Amino acid sequence: MQRPVCVVGVGLSDGPVTPDLSAVMLEAQSFRRALDDAGLEKDDIDGLASAGYGGMHEVALAEYLGLTPTWLESSSVGGSSFEFHAMHAYRAIQNGDADTIAIVYGNNQLSASGRTLGTGGGGGGRGGMALPLPMSYEFPTGLTLVGAYAMAAQRHMHEYGTKPEQLASISVQMREHAARNPNAMYRDPITVDDVMSSRLVADPLHKLDCCVISDGGCCVIMTTEERARDLGHRPVFVRGAAGGTTHHSIAAMADMTRTAAAVSGPKAFAEAGITPADVDMFAMYDSFTYTVLVVLEDLGFAPKGEGGAFVTDNGGNLRLGGALPTNTDGGGLSATHPGMRGLFLLCEATRQLRGEAGASQVPGAEIAVAHGSGGWLSTQATVVLGTEGS
Template sequence: MSDLTAEPSSTGVEPLREVLIVCRAFGLAGDRKWPPNVNPQGYQQGGSGGTRGRERVPWVTQTCPGLSGGAVGGVRRPASCVVVEWLVTIPPMTQRTLRGEAAIVGVADAASPTGELELTGRALEVAMIREALDDAGLTIADVDGLCVGGPSPAGLAEYLGIHPRFLDGTMVGGSSYEIHLEHAAAAIAAGLCEVVVSVYASTPRSDRKRPGSGRRPQMSGPNPMADWELPYGNALMGSYALSASRHMARYGTTPEQLAQIAVSTREWACMNPRARYRDPITVDDVLSSPMQASPLHLLDCCLVTDGAGAMVVTSAERARDLAKEPAYLLGAGTATDHQMISQMPDLATTPGTVSGPAAFAMAGVGPSDVDVLMGYDSFTITALLHLEDLGFCGKGEGGPFAMEGNLGPGGSLPMNTNGGGLSYTHPGQYGMFLLVEAVRQLRGECGDRQVADASIAVAHGSGGVLSVMATSVLGTEATL
């Protein structure tokens, strides 16, 4: 942000979020076209004036998605939806872009209708890596980059007996794997490495039976959540429920509309033999399931299951010689605007409003081009927010959009075709499964649940409590 200056027009509100959106969408557009050729959030650009380096660039007019009043982190925000004009000065743009530079060439995932897996820990990670490498037609000797969430990518490398020259331990929750993909593609494009493996394994369900379970690692460093949230008895579900409460209050979203997301997702799960739950459900079933944290019922919440997965990423050039059709990374974006829910600038608007448009701008496509959406569904409200914040429908229209049946089999926007975190599997950090299913859809490997002629798929991960959003736009060879 330091190399970007913005002057407010006469509206007199603070520019923070608007400038951030402009900065990300612009900075990641990756070419000298401005405005970008897509406009997925309905942001309006127009007028003229301003400079970018030595070039003249247009004024940028942004309609920001409804921001609530009040101050978070000491920054006062506009009290309602506003149209703001800023004169934006951007440094000279780079010609470089990640579009089409790298591809996912191997995938694997493990889940079971029992919710439990036999393997755990490193053994499960290695099983996933072997399977993903087999899928790609590569061996462990080809791997020179390793991503695993947490402090020990070197520990996994040691266990595998490899000496990678690229490591990424990013662990920001469920979106970590979309971020691994983004980082791997950037590293490959920069020549740091050639074949990157990202892996995830978690067995919270079977861990309950293992000795020593129940002990949680102590948090280190400052923990404001302990000071300002835990005394009030908040928990994970409560955080998402607060978001749903705000969304309902502002937009009139109903419990029935949220429930429809669980119903549509279950329709997909019915076609996945490995899904935890495969019996159809109705809106009434969701609404009559036990209330957890109002307005969220049990069937609004994701599963707790064992699960694991891995992906292999390499350069587009090398990808073309491998076993399966590559799934090219067309666009990627990451954004965060809080860690704990009580610091979320607007409980009904996620940083997907930044990561999504950035990824679409890089890809040169928009929401209407997407054949399959894999949208992180820790709760029904989570998926609803993605629909709006990535521009698949207008802000506040996610409820009616779901109710129209757009998301299930035969709908206009097939979403979470594996059955999602709501019905397939959810071991805690679910983002790997979004990518695995997106790749399989693009390859045409999904059997009964295959979306016909899928050529563009989006995997949109959510980490923390709607805290870290990461969007990956993937496409077949034909979309390059």
Template sequence: MNYRDLRGKTAIVGVGHAGLGEAPGYTDMELLTRAAYAAVKDAGLRMQDIDGIATSSVSASMWLMSVVETLGLRPTYIDGTCVGGSSFMSYIQAAAHALWSGQCNAVLVCYGSAQRTSALGRGVITNARKVLDPQPYEVPYEPMNPPSSYALAARRHMHEFGTRREHLAEVAVAARAWARLNPEAYSRDPLTIDDVLSARRVSDPLTVRDCCLVTDGGGAFVMTRADRAATLKQKPAYILGSATAVWNRQISCMEDLTVTAARQSGALAFDMAGCKPADIDVVQLYDAFTINTILFLEDLGFCAKGEGGAFVSGGAIAPGGRLAVNTNGGGLSCVHPGMYGVFLVIEAVRQLRGEGGARQVRDANLALAHGNGGTLSSQSTVVLGTAATL
């Protein structure tokens, strides 16, 4: 089977989340479980209907097995691969293959983290990075990662293309403007360019407002074959294109600090979907730091390399701008519990369903969600569409 043959053959039929922001007293697993049940219910299914599972966490080894045990599943398809925050989007292509082949009938992709309120969760993540992921060219020098790695990319972009601090700040301000339309967003106070520039410096040139939130939260979505999706209670979001690419782990091993593997994953996803950036109605990008949004807009083809700063200027990606980007408020203002990718998919699906409320993008039929893992390491792109795009 050619990968293009999978276009539109599967769909996301249920989404759910739990404990966004702060969920004191809950564990990672409890947040995952609540989100998983919410997604399955949203799809009009029961947990016993789930026979495929994909999940990962940096807080525990063999996490997948614990999730299967907790949910009481007997899956015929499993995926526990962890490539950082883009993991939950990278699962989509393999899950589509498993569904189309008949290996399984309903795949649950799920995640949970109590990173904000659980001191144990923060400690496990820190220790895991030191022990299990040594990164020999960086960790011995004890950089303040991940902020310093992203600051390095930001500085290089500024040096090479004349990108200004104000351009980075535009990204944060746009995300906050969307968040102010989203009652579920964690940070909803007004934010200006000057607020971003004058905030506490974290790693030059980034201030704390250039950095994602640290929150709790669980998220999940359910995939089925397209024929079954049409019979379920929710409007399906069809998987039109999906691809994942990895070129490096450590940012010091990037060939060019201004070019990410999103260039590869995006091109493959667009090819599979049979569309181009100009066709996309709504975009969800993994904005762990403000520079991410600029880099991904360039690498995915929404603008030329080096033009990302100018592209986002003047509220261009804010409500009412030329391109709707991170309509829930993104990782900068909505939610970011360690690994954010699953929430990109949830928001894309909700926009295609027309469930965005005050932030709803009019006539949204094509949505792109793009995940990032590590320090500009793994990149995963998914193009979703309504029935009108099939």
């Protein structure tokens, strides 16, 4: 008998700019806030997941927090790591391997490294470090992380006639949401023209097609439905989860217009017993505008090739009030992106399903999807959350 699993605690650190807090301080602050939110104490935690800092980080974090967990998880697959963690935590709690799991991530990316992520110049790749395959071939070409996404976007434009203005519209709609979030990095409204006239970083992606770099930490706590019923919040159920990878290097992405989300989405939706039309709110890893567009198609919110029309139809379908309110906190494009954003998606989806999203609340939200994309569209994972169990 598999046990139903719920999200019972979410915590956000201070942000988006915290020069006085280190990465682990941000992790600890968000962990404490998630415990308080759940009504739990640290010794209730028997499982810990984290990623982003190389070997044994979750072990060091356990020690720092004074935890002695019997379930550990450190899948490190880029920004979507935390959707993979949530999937594995869900299975572990379902099966009785663990009862209460905390997923934790924090990074002072902005304060420590500046705005170098994505275009080099932060010292990475220079000097004596041996680059992992296949990056030893890519690095000398001058390709950047942004450039890898840009090539994929360019291919989509070529095959389907997608317009840069349609990509820009995604950024404009995220900024509208950020205006409602006092902790967002950028809150002033922008227009499609603003995006199109911001400088090109790697054609066809402009500066405002790229996510922000911020500081910040987040923690999400999951446990059994049985325990969740004894805690303070309306439980938010995990109803389905799936993930996958198609490539590491962007060169090995056989079809740059189709990601592993085309597999993970249908699988997670089937487990949850839902269709795309049932989704009330979408928390999507908006590393770049194109990431959103291609995954909207892959998950079935729009037919393949029609993502551009979907995002601009109806005055903007990603807006609050649109067909699929997306990134109601302002997303990585405007609000928070401390190196990796996957965990923040699960937090915002949970807040929506609890009805705690304030000025950004989607009225009556019952089904939310958090979808992480990591690397260079390399790793994709979909988590379906709902106010009721499956």
